[in-house]
Structures are given as C-alpha cells and as structure tokens.
Amino acid sequence: MRSPSAFTIAGGEGFSLAAVAFLVTLLCGVPLALLFAIGLTSEGGLSLGPLAETLASRSVQRALWNSLESSFLSACLATVLGTVLALALGLTNVRAKAPLVFLILLPMMIPPHVTAIAWSQALGPASPVLQALGLAPAAGAPHPVYSLTGLVALLSFQHMPIVFLVVRAGLRAFPRELSDAARVSGARTPRLLWRITLPLLAPSLLAGFVLAFVSALGNFGINALVGIPARYTTLPVLIWRRLAGYGPSVIGDVALISMLLGIVTLGLVAIQVLLQRRMRNALVGLPQQPLAVDLGRARLPVEAAVWLMLAAALLLPALSLFATSLMRTYGLPLVASSLTLENYAEILFRQAVTLRAFANSTIAAALAALLIAGLSILLGYFLAMRRGMARRLAGLVAAQADVAYAVPGLVMSIAFILMFLRPLPVLGVSLYGTMAIILLAYVAVFLAIGLNSVMAAYMQVDASLDDAARVSGAGFFRRLVRVHAPLVAPAAASGAILVFLTSYNEVTVSALLWSSGNETIGTTIFNYEDGGYTTLAAAMSSVTVVATVLVMLAVNALARHVPAGAIPWKD
Template identity: 30%
Template sequence: MNAKGMAGASGTAWAAIAGLLLIVAVPFAAILLQASFPQLSQGNFGEFLTPVVSAFSDTSLLRMGRNTVILGLLVVLASAILAVPLGVIRALYRVPFARVWDVLLLVPFMIPPYIATLGWIMTLQPRGYAQQLFGFNLAPVLFSVFGMTIIMTFNTFPVVYFAVSRTVEAVGARYADVGRVFGASPRRAFWRITLPLSAPGLTASLLLVFASSIEEYGTPAALGGRAGFPVLVNGIDTRVSDWPIDLAGAAALSLALVALSLVAFLVQRWIINRRSYQTVSGKPQSKDKRELGRARLPVLLIFGAIAFLATGVPMLAILATALSRTISGGLALDNMGLQNFVAVFSNSAGALGALGNSLSLGIGAALVTGLVGVVAAYTVVKTKTRGRNVVDVMTVLPNALPGIVVAVGLILAWNMPALPFTAYNTPLILLLAYCCILLPQTSRYATAAFQQVGDNLEAAARVCGASASTAFRRIMLPLVMPSLASAMLLVFALASRELVASIILAPVGMQTIATFIWRQFEQGSMGLGMAMAFVTIILTTLIPLVLLKLLQRTGLVAE
C-alpha cells in the first residue's frame, strides 16, 4: 500500500476509534472503574476489586452463570434449527410471497420482548385466551426453561434468518453449480460450498443471538422466577433495584457477562480465520434462484406456521388486550371497543409525544451506528492498521452489557463535576445509550459483508487512480449496503422500543414508547399500554419498509 493509501487507512481507523471511544469506551470504563473502586463516587480509591472478589466468591454466581450459558446456547441452537433452513430456502429458491414472509418475520423485532412475553402469558396461562377459545392452557410448558427458550427464540431467530438469506443470496447458486459440474451431489455442493461461503453472516448472527439471549431482561424476569432458573441479568437487576443499591456489585456481575461475550467472539473469530470466504462479487444474484416444484406447498405451510407462532400469536394477544374494556371481562363482544386506540390518538397521557420521541431517537441511532459500524468493520477487515483488533473487540463489548448497566455507566460517566458539558438529563444521553447497546448489530453485519468482498476489487480501483475514500464510497460501501441497510433497520426497530435504559435515563418530562407502556402497566391501564404497543409495531414495520423501498429505487440496495 502506498503512502496515500496508508494515510487513508489510518484516517479510517482513527474515525472508527473516535466513535467507539464516545459510544462504547466511556460507559464501559465507568463500569470497570466502579467495579474496581466501589467508593469512587466519594473520591476514595480504596477497597480495590472488593466487589469483584465478593461477587465471584458467591456460590449463587456459579448457578446464575451456568444458567446464563445454558439459556444462551439453547436459544442459539433453536434459532439455528428454525432460521437456517428458512433463510437458505428464501435465498436459493423463488418462494411465493417472499416479501410478505420477510415482513412477517421482521415484525418480532418490532415487538418489545417484555410485551411479547406478556402476550404469550395472557394466551397460555390458566383462563388465558387459549383456554377461553379452545379449553386448554399450557402454563407448565410456558413457565419452564423450554418455554423461556421458545419465546426468546421467536424474538431472536429473525436475526439469523435475515443474515443467512442475505449472505447465501450474495453467494448464489453459481458456485454450487460448478461443484455439480465436477460431480458433487446437490447435498454435498450445499454443505461443502454454499454453506461454508455463508459462514461469516451465519456466525455473526449466531453471536448476536447468544449475546442478546444472555443479556435479555424481560423474558427471564417474567418467566425465570416461576421456572426456578435465575440468570446473571436477574442478579444485576436485584443489585440495582433492591435496597441497599449495590452499583459496584452490579458492575462486577456485568464483567462475567463481558467474559461470556468475549468467549463467543473468540469462537467466531476462530471459525472465520480458518479459511477465506471471499467471493468475486458481493451482490445478490436473484436470477440464480430456482423453482420449488413439488416442495412449493410444504414450504408455504412451514413459512406460514412459523410466521403465525412468531408474529400472529403475540400480535393477536396484544390486539385482544388493547380492544378489551376490562381484562377481567375476557373475550366477550360486549367487552370489546376502540376506546384505548382513541385515547392513544387523542394524546392521552402524552402518547403522541412519546411516539415521536422514540421514532426520532430510533432514526438517529440507526444513522450513527450505521456510520460507526461500517467504518469500524472496514478498519478491521480491509486495513492492516495497528489496533484494529482493539476496534473489533470494542464493537462486540456492548453485547455483554445489559441496558441497565449501560445506563448506570452513562450516569457515572456524564455526572462528573469537571465536565464542561453533560449529556445527562438530555435526549442525547438516550441516543448514546441506544447506540452503545445496538452498535454490534451494524458492526457485525458489516464485518461479515466485508469478509465476502475480495481485496482485488478495491485494489483495481486504486490502480486506476481512485483515492481510498473514493474506493470505499463507490465500491466497498455499495457492496455491503444490503447487509448494512438491513442491520440499520433492525437498529431502528430495536431502539424504538428499548425499555430498561429508557426508564433510567429519560430526561425529566420526556417519555418514550417503552416508558409510556411501562407506566400504563404500573397504573393498571394495560389496555391503553397494549394499544400503544400495537400502534408502535405497525408504524415501526411500515417505516423500515418505506425506507427500504426508497433505497431500492436509488440503487443502494438490490431489489
């Protein structure tokens, strides 16, 4: 690489580091310091590592850590079993109503996990909707490790589905066809060619599923207690919410989650570094798709069944609750009405303001994480800059930080008296929290996409006189844009309904969608809360679809 190219790579690396320092390093450093020096807020640097030693000498930590790993692995396994076949079929075959299925499988991202879990509880509990309609309940199954795994899988498997469908579609069937020419059977060509070339996207998505599972708060809080299955997040929540408040102990337990996430990250790196996964072109090859033939009807039935379970059941439960005048009235016609939806659109309790705040913050988080994530991924994969491994680690660290811990870290970091400016008690601190929590979505997807783009494409542009920035903007970015745009849409959906950090960090007088719904539940207005949830899900589904359509018209994303 010439001097100009080295300068360009160095500039890209510094831009990535600057963004990661602000978004990731600041709250993480605050957490690390709090775990190391429990009296730091009083200016006392004594009792070094006392919280860490105390936490790791607690026998309950071993149980919570074991349960966390088991739950994460079970959700990863279930997500892979559910999503990989669907993603491969979607990528390689002409599936009828393919875009409809994509939309239906995107909806679980729009449903907050705590809302989806509540929907399943209201459906399967004794005297729930299933019992009212069909005469049975599945409470023993729901309140179990199996029930937790299934519900969390329905919330997370679309990550794997979209990653596999996009990466396999980019690979296409042409490489497998070459293998078929040389005598490989269709099954052997898939297992030895198509699937290995898709490994970056698959492993990145499974890492995200594992990290999301070990830090998920809503489902373990709602079901874990009755299932007798406490996890690390439960321990952190107890130390933060129960008196006496133990911020140092919560930070120490967070380090255990950091360790688990880093192990998963190292496993992913080991898989990726074993061989090269580059292809000549990173663009999807829709013309390579084949007809399903006799498998058409079974495939439609499978897509329909999974879409109903992942999207239909929780959505119908949310709608039934939103239409109910009183929860005790059950599914009776005289108990149904639109009064809760009327209250939302008449700005009852500030509903419209909360909606606008969350949508604005969601768009901002998508743009910021998209920019920082793609620059960081390019630095890690396509440059030889020193420190790129540190950049890679920093992009995965937020996976291990529960939203409640990120919130505490931001409070500690931005409440220092010496700061000339503070983001605390402003909307900016919510944006920083969302970006920290969701940055791995864009960075991992972009990393996987860059790993599939051959170095010869950028090198050819540089030989023809293009600068580093031009080659990145005109060649590299368009090739990874399909994966990056999908990730940014996921960030928008997830940021719009984030709960824990929003409750702790929302400025005085400012509501978000999640805090509005949570407060309605606390006040006993479950119907109003569910009406707001239903409206939010519809809007946060339509907005990404409109944005995706606009990107397709501009040619940034393939049709």
C-alpha cells in the same frame, strides 16, 4: 511521486479523524473501561477480589447459570429454525420469497417486551382468542409461557431471524460451481446438503449461534416479563432488581454483575473468532446461488409448512395483542359488548406519561439515527478511502463500536451510569436522569448498525474518485460533501432508519437510565404490564407494532438506491 491516496492526513482531515476517534472512544470505550476497572481493582490496586466475591454469591451463581442455560437452549433452537428457513428460501424454488423474508425478519424488529406481552396474552387462561375458540386453559391452570420452556421458546422466536440472516448471507457467498460439480458426480440433493453445503456453512452456523446466544444473554424484556412470573431469574433481571430496589448506592455491586455478563459475551465472541479461523475454507469463484433445487410436487407442502410456521409465530400473538387492547377489562370474553377504543384514547390523548414517552422515544431515536448517520459517513471514509495509520486508527474506533454493540444493553447502561453519574467537568452538570444520557447510550450501542450499512456502500466506491478530487484541489470537507456523501447517502439513510427502528421501541438500554419525566416507549409499556395495566400495555404495544411495520414498509422505497444487504429483508 506518492499517489494521492498515500498522502498523510492533515488539516481538516486530521482534525475530523481525531474528533471522531475522541467522541466514539468517550461513548464506547471509556464507559466499558470504567466498568472493567471496578471489577479488576481494589484498594490495593489490580485485583480479582471484587469479581471473585461477586461470583461467590449464590444468587449471582443461580442467575448466571439460568442465563447460560436459557441462552444456550434458545440459541440451539433458533439456529435450527433459522437454518431450515434459510435453506428453504435460499436453495429451493418456493414462491413469494420477498414477503416471506419480510415476515421472518419481523420478530427481530418487534421489541422483546412486546413479544413477551403478546404471547402471555395469547396462551393464558384469559386469552381472548383462545376463549373465543374454546381452547383457553382452565382458570387457575399454570400459564404455559411462564416456564423455562416458554422462556426458551420466546427467546428462540425473537432471535431466529438473526441466524436466518447470517446463514442466508453465507449461502450467497457460495460459487455455483461447487454444486454443479457435485451433481455431475452423481450426488443427490440430500447428500449435497450434508457433504458440501452444511460443512461450508459451518462458520455461518457458528456465527448465527453465537449471535443468538449473546442476544438472549442480554435480553431484558423477555427475561423480565416471562422469567419473573416463572421465578427464573437471569443476570439482566438480577441487575435491574438490585438497582431498582436499592438505589444508586449499589451501583458498584451491579457493575460487577454487569462485568460478568460482559466477560461471558466477549469470551463467546473470542471463541467464535478462533473457531471460525479453523473452519474457514477458501472458495474460488463468483458468489452465486449455490443450488436451485426444484421441489416439484413437494413445493406446495413446503410452502404450506413455512407459511403455517410463520402464522403460528406471528398471527396468534398479534391477534391476541390487538384483541386485548380492545377489551374493557382483561379477561372478558371476546364479544361486541366487551370491545372499546377507550384504551387507545387513554394512551394517545389522556395519559401524560404515554404522550411524553412517545415524544421522548421519537426525538431520541431520530437524533441518534441522524448522529450515527453523520458519524458513519465520516468514519467510513477513513476506513474505505485511507491507508496506513489513518485506516488503523479508524479500525480501532470501529472495533470499539462493535464491542459496544456486542455487549448486552444493560451492561452499557451500567457503564454509562458510572461514566455520567457525577457532574461533567467544567460544566458541573450530571447527565444521569436526563434524556441526554439515553440519547448518548443509543449512539454508542447502535453506531455499529449504521456504520455497517454505510460501509457496504463505501466498498462499492472507487478510490480513484477521491484521488481525482484531491488532485483537482478539492479539500477534505469539499470531497466529503460533494463526492462521497451523495454516493453513500442512501445507505446512510437506510442505516439510520434501522437505528431508528431498533432504538424507538427498545427497553434494554433505557431500563436503568430512564427517570420520571424521561420515560421511553419501551419502559412505559414494561411498567404498564409490570403494574397490572394489561389492556393499556396491549394498546401501547399495538401502536408500536403498527408503527414498526409501517416504517419497515417505508424503508422498501430505498431498496433501489442502496447496495445489496443494506436493507436486511431485501435482496
């Protein structure tokens, strides 16, 4: 007699899997397939001619080199910073680890264009904080942020938390017996780190480096707001400029440039997978804290160094951002007569575009979070509870979501333009230029975030629960609603909040999809700064930073009800 887990899918279960596979393929797989079809076909059929012709352009070559250079340098710096912080917090007895982890991950949740605005206002000649301290650069002096060095530094700070998370997770997988055996053999802490910990961390270090590289490669906010004044054009900025400057007639051209960006990204991920297979080491034992280094007298200096680093990375730009938002005019000294709340009144109560942007982003991010939570619960069931063909099909669907998340957001934007520019069959309605296309793009790009959180919960659910419910006569939908959904709901809620945080402030995905009347918070802030309305951009950025921190603090209420790892900044 077959076990219940081996039953073939049928009825509502089969229909649900088919529906999820169709929807995810339509949103994640088909747009990217259309994008690659443009680069690999010509009038005569399959050809690399269009892609080769695009690559021959000097402007594309320069932008490609700039993208690779800035991404590589920033990924190296982010890997060093993230690894040092992960080792300090993961292996030693420093205090206040929970707030430190929260602060380390905060830059990852702050939109990159807000990061660029904050740092440009913090270090420029008109910086209100530096002016008050008498440290502002002389008027007319080159802005330190508007350079390759500034661009690399900002990209590094933005993506360092990604490396921190990956390395921290790698440390948690270490069995403690390794360090204990080395200590018994007489190895001191430096030798232990160099000969055991770091070699075993090699796959995690590589994964963190590649993630930081790919994130920098597709970053639009920092590359645009810092790279354009520095005359350092990268591929995302080149795509935005060409589409914004020449209109829909150049969609084919920017699609080919986007394909280059996608090829580089997927190539890096493939190389990472191959290298990690060679680096993989089988560890035996329960995952525990691998080391418990007592810093002794060095603990206070180490703690001070970590706090000072975080203060330098967060406090100065935050103070400058909020100070600028209170200025009557950008560049005035930080004195009482220069301060006003008019900028906040303007964006919160008077400017129709900002009110519309807040509403659009809130609705789109909330709907995307809810849709992703539902899809993740359904797809996670087939990944965790089913076997055979059902699980393989679900795995293929999840892989499409991972690819859509891995490729830069601008690439997915171009893919969605290709997919939805023409009117939909039967309906005869085009989604281009509407909030619907932005909402669908959010679902496609951020589905992997929600799915990973839900899968962490599903992995802790015993499959026998599903078998028992099936034997008792419960149908698929009844099992899903009464058994599985309640068990994974906290993790789904946590994932939904992370999706909301990510999409609420983003600009990379919506930069090419927004239109008049369908602005988002990210595009409005970018347009304010690009148009010279610095104080309004600072005020709107300040509101989004406060909202982001409040939502992150609210997520902590779920900490006791979700599996470990579902909330990145909680143990």
